[in-house]
Structure formats: C-alpha cells, structure tokens
Amino acid sequence: MNTTTSADIRHTEGQRPAWSVKIVLALLVVLGGTGCGATPPAWFRLNMVEATKQKLTSDQERQVATLLAAMFGTPDDPVALPETGLDEAKLRLAAGPVRSDIVGRKNGLYREHCAHCHGVTGDALGPTAAFLNPYPRDYRPGIYKFKSTERADKPTHADMTRILKNGIPGTSMPSFALLSETQIDALVEYVKYLSIRGETELGLIRAYFELDDDAEGKLPETREFLVGEVLEPVAEKWKTAADALIPVPEMPADIDMVASIAKGRELFYGDKANCVKCHGPTAMGDGQANDYDDWNKTIVEWTKEVVGTDDKQWASRAHRVLDGDSLEPRTIPPRNLRRGIYRGGRRPLDLYYRIHAGINGAPMPAAKGTVPPEDIWHIVNYVQSLPYELDGELGADRPMVARDRF
Ligand code: HEC
Ligand code: HEC
Structure with missing residues (x-):
C-alpha cells in the first residue's frame, strides 16, 4: 500500500x-x-x-x-x-x-x-x-x-x-x-x-x-x-x-424567409458546408453513415490493435476487458433531418449552435470558419423547413423521398 x-x-x-x-x-x-x-x-x-x-x-x-x-x-x-x-x-x-x-x-x-x-x-x-x-x-x-x-x-x-x-x-x-x-x-x-x-x-x-x-x-x-x-x-x-460561449449574430428581423431558405439550401448542398455529404441527397441521413462517435471509435480502434497483436497474454486480458467493460460498438448515423426531432433542442438558437460548432464527440463538423456567421441563419432556416418541404420540390437531380422510410 x-x-x-x-x-x-x-x-x-x-x-x-x-x-x-x-x-x-x-x-x-x-x-x-x-x-x-x-x-x-x-x-x-x-x-x-x-x-x-x-x-x-x-x-x-x-x-x-x-x-x-x-x-x-x-x-x-x-x-x-x-x-x-x-x-x-x-x-x-x-x-x-x-x-x-x-x-x-x-x-x-x-x-x-x-x-x-x-x-x-x-x-x-x-x-x-x-x-x-x-x-x-x-x-x-x-x-x-x-x-x-x-x-x-x-x-x-x-x-x-x-x-x-x-x-x-x-x-x-x-x-x-x-x-x-x-x-x-x-x-x-x-x-x-x-x-x-x-x-x-x-x-x-x-x-x-x-x-x-x-x-x-x-x-x-x-x-x-x-x-x-x-x-x-x-x-x-x-x-x-x-467564457467560451458561441457568439450569435441577430437574425435580421426583416429577413425574407423564402430567399433565406433558398440560400440555406444552396449552402446545404454546396462544397463549403457540404451537409449533403452525410445527411444525404434526401436529407434523410442517407449520406456517409459508416462512421463512429469518439466513444465507440476508441473501442473499435483498440479492438483492431488487440486482434492484430502477437502478444497472446495481453490479447486475452484485453479481450476480457472488451467483453466486460465496454459495449458492442455501433456506428452513428447522420440524422434524418426530415423528422424535425432535434436532440439538442429545437429553438432556432439551438440549431445555430449545432451547425456553428458541429457536435463534439460525433462526426458532425463545425460550419464555423467555412460559412460566415450570418449565413448560418440561412442554413438554420432551411433545416427547419425540411420536415415540411414537399417531395416535388426536391428537384429532378435528387431521388424522391419514400414516405415509408420515415
Ligand atoms: C461528416 C458528417 C456530417 C456532416 C458533413 C454534417 N453532419 Fe449533421 N450530423 C451528423 C451526425 C453523425 C449527426 C448525429 C449526431 C448525434 O446523433 O449526436 C448529425 C446531426 C445533425 C443535426 C441534429 C442536431 C440535433 O440537435 O439533434 C442537425 C440539425 C445537423 N446535423 C445539421 C447539419 C448541417 C446543417 C450540416 C452542414 C452545415 C451538417 N449537419 C453536416 C453528421 C454530419
Ligand atoms: C433511460 C436511460 C437514461 C437515464 C435514466 C438517464 N440518461 Fe442521461 N443520457 C441517456 C442517453 C441515451 C444519452 C445520450 C444521448 C445522445 O448521445 O444523443 C444521455 C446523455 C446525457 C448527458 C449528455 C448530454 C450531452 O450534451 O452530451 C447528460 C449530461 C446526461 N445524460 C445526464 C443524465 C442525468 C444527470 C440523469 C439522471 C438525472 C440521466 N442522464 C438519466 C440516457 C439516460
């Protein structure tokens, strides 16, 4: 002792x-x-x-x-x-x-x-x-x-x-x-x-x-x-x-909502914000979906190390720990944004925080630095319109939304 x-x-x-x-x-x-x-x-x-x-x-x-x-x-x-x-x-x-x-x-x-x-x-x-x-x-x-x-x-x-x-x-x-x-x-x-x-x-x-x-x-x-x-x-x-609060510019009171949503959509599918990469062409989460969050990634990466090792004694100890002290790793799907369910809160301000800073521990990246602060409001407005966007408005270049996937 x-x-x-x-x-x-x-x-x-x-x-x-x-x-x-x-x-x-x-x-x-x-x-x-x-x-x-x-x-x-x-x-x-x-x-x-x-x-x-x-x-x-x-x-x-x-x-x-x-x-x-x-x-x-x-x-x-x-x-x-x-x-x-x-x-x-x-x-x-x-x-x-x-x-x-x-x-x-x-x-x-x-x-x-x-x-x-x-x-x-x-x-x-x-x-x-x-x-x-x-x-x-x-x-x-x-x-x-x-x-x-x-x-x-x-x-x-x-x-x-x-x-x-x-x-x-x-x-x-x-x-x-x-x-x-x-x-x-x-x-x-x-x-x-x-x-x-x-x-x-x-x-x-x-x-x-x-x-x-x-x-x-x-x-x-x-x-x-x-x-x-x-x-x-x-x-x-x-x-x-x-001391690290996210600075949020006021959303202009006289904002033209139709124009703002259109601008938001452009950003969503554009190269800079590139939300489409994960949330997918339908915004239902049908983009890249094989990633892990930080907690699961730790286990996935360590498992690879354990499986690849020649040290049998260490591997058997590690296997016991993986069985008893961790949960089966799971991938983290990008959110289906057409459901309108927001884990971090559904106020426009909550969505602003999420998009500005991304989601710590999850693959969702920060738009900060790639999208000017005022433009993040356009993306917020577009995201908020997604659950109500008619199928027909998705455009010929994107697949139709299959309702039974909700
Ligand atoms: C690299 C992949 C990736 C990119 C790029 C990405 N997201 Fe996400 N997004 C995710 C994942 C994964 C989640 C689910 C995170 C979770 O469940 O904790 C998520 C969750 C969300 C949520 C839900 C927040 C909540 O409170 O529930 C919103 C809204 C969102 N993303 C919007 C966007 C927007 C807008 C963009 C582009 C500016 C974007 N995402 C770019 C992967 C991505
Ligand atoms: C029935 C299961 C359950 C119970 C009971 C529960 N939680 Fe949770 N909690 C969760 C899940 C699941 C998550 C993760 C959600 C996610 O990652 O999106 C979570 C996440 C959290 C977070 C993280 C939020 C963030 O921003 O990352 C905190 C803090 C938290 N819980 C606190 C509590 C406290 C305190 C209690 C008791 C008063 C509690 N929870 C009871 C299931 C539970």
Whole structure:
C-alpha cells in the first residue's frame, strides 16, 4: 500500500480528523474487501479499457485507484477538493444510496434517477445501457454534445440544466423537469464531478508513459503533481466554460424567409458546408453513415490493435476487458433531418449552435470558419423547413423521398 494521505492533497489537515480512516475504508472498497452478508458499498470502477490499453501493471492500477479515492472519495462519500470548484454539499445530495435524511429530504438522487443508464461511475455501463441506442453518455472523457459553447469546450452549468429539464428528444434520456431546481442543480454538479474525476483518471493513467526510469513505474504522490499538473488543468476548463460561449449574430428581423431558405439550401448542398455529404441527397441521413462517435471509435480502434497483436497474454486480458467493460460498438448515423426531432433542442438558437460548432464527440463538423456567421441563419432556416418541404420540390437531380422510410 502506498503512503498518500489526504493532507498532502487537501492542505486542510485538522478539518477532517477521520480522513485516514476514510482512506482505508475507500481502499477496502476499491480492493473489493467488503466482507460477506451485507450488500457491499458502491464503488467506482477503474477505467479498464484505458488501463489495459496503456498496459498498466496491477500495482499501477491499484495506485490509480488509491490516488483517485484520496482525491475524489467514493460514491457514498464524495470529496471535492477546492481546486475542482465543485460544491461538496450539492454532491452529497446527489451521491450515495437512495435515502431520506432527518428532515425527509431525498438523497442519493444520482443512483435513483441516472445510474441504471449512466452507471455509478458515470462510465455508461449501467445495467440498462446495453439495450439503448444511442448508448448513454460516458462522462469520463468529459465530452458533451449539446451546449452553447465552442466545440471543444465544456458545457456551462446552464446547458446541463437545460438537458436535464428537457431530456434528449429521440433518445432514451428522459426529462427530469419534475425534480426541484435544487435537485437538478445537485445532479448537474454530480455529473461534473464524475467527469472531472474521469478526466483526472485518464490523466493519471496516461502519465505512466512519461515517467523517468528512476520513478520505477510509480507516479509521484505529491500535491504539486496530482493537483497542480493533473487535476487543475481539467477543473480549469470546467470553471471557464462560460467564457467560451458561441457568439450569435441577430437574425435580421426583416429577413425574407423564402430567399433565406433558398440560400440555406444552396449552402446545404454546396462544397463549403457540404451537409449533403452525410445527411444525404434526401436529407434523410442517407449520406456517409459508416462512421463512429469518439466513444465507440476508441473501442473499435483498440479492438483492431488487440486482434492484430502477437502478444497472446495481453490479447486475452484485453479481450476480457472488451467483453466486460465496454459495449458492442455501433456506428452513428447522420440524422434524418426530415423528422424535425432535434436532440439538442429545437429553438432556432439551438440549431445555430449545432451547425456553428458541429457536435463534439460525433462526426458532425463545425460550419464555423467555412460559412460566415450570418449565413448560418440561412442554413438554420432551411433545416427547419425540411420536415415540411414537399417531395416535388426536391428537384429532378435528387431521388424522391419514400414516405415509408420515415
Ligand atoms: C433511460 C436511460 C437514461 C437515464 C435514466 C438517464 N440518461 Fe442521461 N443520457 C441517456 C442517453 C441515451 C444519452 C445520450 C444521448 C445522445 O448521445 O444523443 C444521455 C446523455 C446525457 C448527458 C449528455 C448530454 C450531452 O450534451 O452530451 C447528460 C449530461 C446526461 N445524460 C445526464 C443524465 C442525468 C444527470 C440523469 C439522471 C438525472 C440521466 N442522464 C438519466 C440516457 C439516460
Ligand atoms: C461528416 C458528417 C456530417 C456532416 C458533413 C454534417 N453532419 Fe449533421 N450530423 C451528423 C451526425 C453523425 C449527426 C448525429 C449526431 C448525434 O446523433 O449526436 C448529425 C446531426 C445533425 C443535426 C441534429 C442536431 C440535433 O440537435 O439533434 C442537425 C440539425 C445537423 N446535423 C445539421 C447539419 C448541417 C446543417 C450540416 C452542414 C452545415 C451538417 N449537419 C453536416 C453528421 C454530419
């Protein structure tokens, strides 16, 4: 066992006298030593795909689990270091087993409402996940799709709140509009916590690669490294998400809608925006459809590596991980834009965000840089007209829309 203590990391020795006890308990959970009889406490699963991909030894896997427990606590007892910018009180409302406190306030919201899809760890390996298409979001890489910020930036707190209130139409992600503002707020905070934890885990696993020989395969257990080098850069991106809002020019109030839709259509089928490449000549998603999103691509590419290897021992370990710690990869079809169902919201503004920045984690590219900002409104108007465009208007150069394909 190694010697990291929370005091190294937290700088707040004395405030939490029970800390070392907690670490030992966390370790017991992580190492699976839970005794028999009672239901074992919930535990965070290690990112086995990444750990196996980077060929970590079991000692190294244990070190990652120990460091993460020291920095983030456990599913029943989350810790928010000040550098995360997270509010521990909110996390406590969302974390833990489903229960009511002394004043009848519901706790354990995440496990009640989200974990069966998104998993206790936020790895999208909940028991329901395999049945769903699309799969639930794996929060660990910190990549989100439906937001008001530039493509590579984090969603704002308000973006996530919207998603929770509206759900994601056309997918199994439900609306949680019936929960109170405080509850939704706590859940958003908890999703951020799982993401920051997941990204920190990836940072730690990848850091073994850069170790000097004299480190003997062990990560430094200093505050400077763990918090300064690994955690803070991750947390910073979450804290500054609202600085990366997409600038949206006003749609001219006196816009000629017929002309705008015609211009939008030209752009849609033109070389620059090239929406037709994926959404297809009918805009029903009949273009290029053999691509994967980032989450599935990781698995597809790694599978190829595993299958192609001569190292039998590693291959058999990797196969076990692929079977137990990941879902069968699926391609991501470009959307049928004639159905008028928009996952990220159906306000013209939502479509503007989607087209400007593309969809992070998905193959859908950003129009930013290729289409001038004002012209994106023309594309928005055209996209909004698609569910109502008459078959006859598709033009002789494009196939007719077969209604039975809806
Ligand atoms: C029945 C399954 C299910 C449940 C329950 C569920 N989700 Fe989801 N969730 C999904 C699916 C599926 C997606 C992915 C949709 C997609 O990729 O288009 C998703 C995506 C998300 C996203 C990502 C949005 C983005 O912009 O990328 C967040 C955040 C999220 N869910 C939070 C939650 C929270 C918090 C809860 C509990 C309050 C919850 N979900 C409950 C299925 C579920
Ligand atoms: C490289 C392929 C590709 C190109 C090019 C592309 N898209 Fe997409 N688009 C996709 C995929 C894949 C999805 C589904 C993403 C998902 O489900 O997360 C999508 C989804 C969408 C959505 C649905 C958004 C939502 O909230 O549900 C809209 C609208 C859209 N695209 C419009 C466009 C427009 C307009 C263009 C051209 C400016 C374009 N796309 C170019 C692949 C592409």
